[in-house]
């Protein structure tokens with residue numbers, strides 16, 4: 268017994284005095300500081316990571332987007348998030364119908380050319396605020412007794428509509444109004460003309476048959492891609508198209 272005790276005492280003696288003392292107050296406040304710093308860093312990460320993943324969101328849209336947990340590509344039910352056009356960029360075509368000024372210029376040229384070819388292109392819909400899109404999406408959905416997944420095939424959730432950008436337009440044929448916003452629009456002279464000439468004015472069919480976003484075919488819905496700002500807005504959608512429909 269004595270030997271063991273003496274051995275223990277020897278070991279204790281080998282430990283430097285500074286290490287044998289209990290942690291000082293200074294050391295404890297050091298770990299509190301470390302803990303606080305870690306918490307701050309963790310908080311910053313929680314805020315910064317979603318912003319990095321979804322840089323297109325802002326304000327309420329960011330909050331809405333996070334609540335809805337979009338996919339890694341930022342999509343929600345197949346639709347991409349879009350910014351609302353600034354009111355300074357919008358032009359009133361007629362009461363209750365506004366579009367982006369750049370869309371307006373291109374549409375004006377396109378309509379003149381169509382008219383010269385005997386085609387009566389009419390503008391059915393343009394810019395929609397996120398609030399209006401909310402009314403359309405949730406209003407129609409509830410009245411038609413559809414769940415969000417079904418509704419999203421024909422209408423985008425608020426914050427996810429191309430119409431919010433002011434670059435998307437719905438077109439009709441003035442000589443065949445019964446085809447307005449119907450798939451039958453594809454058989455009108457206006458649609459045939461658009462298929463041939465719209466690209467010249469930088470208008471692109473957003474939801475062609477079998478589109479990678481799996482949104483219903485909408486022959487009447489065209490988006491303007493004639494500026495870098497417009498292209499930037501539609502880049503996620505175009506990126507997906509490029510991957511699925513490689514160009515030769």
Ligand SMILES: [Zn+2]
Pocket residue numbers: 392430435436437487488489
């Ligand atoms: Zn549309």
